[in-house]
Amino acid sequence: GLNSPFLKRFGDRLELHREPFAGLAKCLAKASCDGVLLDLGVSSPQLDEAERGFSFQVEGPLDMRMDRRQPVSATQLVNELEAGELTTIFWELGGERRSRRIARAIVEQRNMQRIETTLQLADTVERVCPRRGARTHPATGVFQALRMAVNDELGQVQAGLDAAWSVLKPGGCLAVITFHSGEDRLVKQFSRRLAKPYTVRGDVDVPELREPREPLARELSRKAIKPSDAEVGRNPRSRSAQMRAMEKL
Incomplete structure (x- = not known):
């Protein structure tokens, strides 16, 4: 916080603003x-804090909002989007080659029980994409994609x-x-x-x-x-x- 020795040495030269990147110009309107x-x-503290819902390694609510004032969480995306919409998110933002298979599995699982925790989602992904000795967890791309979608x-x-x-x-x-x-x-x-x-002039760069x-x-x-x-x-x-x-x- 502002009382840390590191920040104190900057005195009144330091200002903290809780804004997304888009709010930068507003914060510096006169500068x-x-x-x-x-x-x-x-x-890293955000990623590792279970209740923020970013990690598939610990049990926590499936949240993923950087700013909790935002209205939409990962729980809503996972439980409310159509399979095709989830497929697009997993492929475009997570580079997940098995995005269609994972999206179908999520829809099947939520039809039986709403997916509300990180481990519920991770287990759903791992059931249809077994690890088989891979170094990275099969849910890595899915969690990245959802985080990026939730926070635009x-x-x-x-x-x-x-x-x-x-x-x-x-x-x-x-x-x-x-x-x-x-x-x-x-x-x-x-x-x-x-x-x-x-x-x-136009959308295509030609001479x-x-x-x-x-x-x-x-x-x-x-x-x-x-x-x-x-x-x-x-x-x-x-x-x-x-x-x-x-x-x-």
């Missing part, structure tokens, strides 16, 4: 920034990029740490679009539809920066992290 760092990861994480990434760019001074830097290929793709597309010396302009950004990292082996050794959850950075021109 501009030399730099913005967006860390799109989930805090990709929508928040795009809104956060737009908000961060709007408050950044010319010469300022925006750095973004992602943990999911979909997030990294959005950041890369955002950076490349701003760095191009042209805009495009005939390009209009010249000065680039709005300079990419500081053409390729994503990844953690070292030493860092992954200290913090295994950093293994999927990637960072991209850009300068506002």
Whole structure:
């Protein structure tokens, strides 16, 4: 909290705002920034706290809301969405190849008994996708996908990029740490679009539809920066992290 020795040393230079990334511009309505760092990861204490419902390793309510003021939880998605909608979520956000089979199993299970806990869901997935010596739990992609859907994480990434760019001074830097290929793709597309010396009329980038302009950004990292082996050794959850950075021109 604010009383921690680490935060106290910043005095009145530090402000904390409980807002999604999309609320950044509102929080800085009268200010501009030399730099913005967006860390799109989930805090380990959140993941490990059973009652938050993020983990398939401990029993807890199937919640997954980052902000409990949000109206929709994972329980509602799992018990109310059609099988086709669940399939789409598991495939697009979790990269789950067995998404259709898992969605059918969830619907069958909830028809017998409502799915309300993390272990109920994990067991349902494991019944139709046995582990068979795999290193990762078969419910890993499903839990990731539900968390991202509940919190509209990709929508928040795009809104956060737009908000961060709007408050950044010319010469300022925006750095973004992602943990999911979909997030990294959005950041890369955002950076490349701003760095191009042209805009495009329409949805397809072809030479005939390009209009010249000065680039709005300079990419500081053409390729994503990844953690070292030493860092992954200290913090295994950093293994999927990637960072991209850009300068506002």
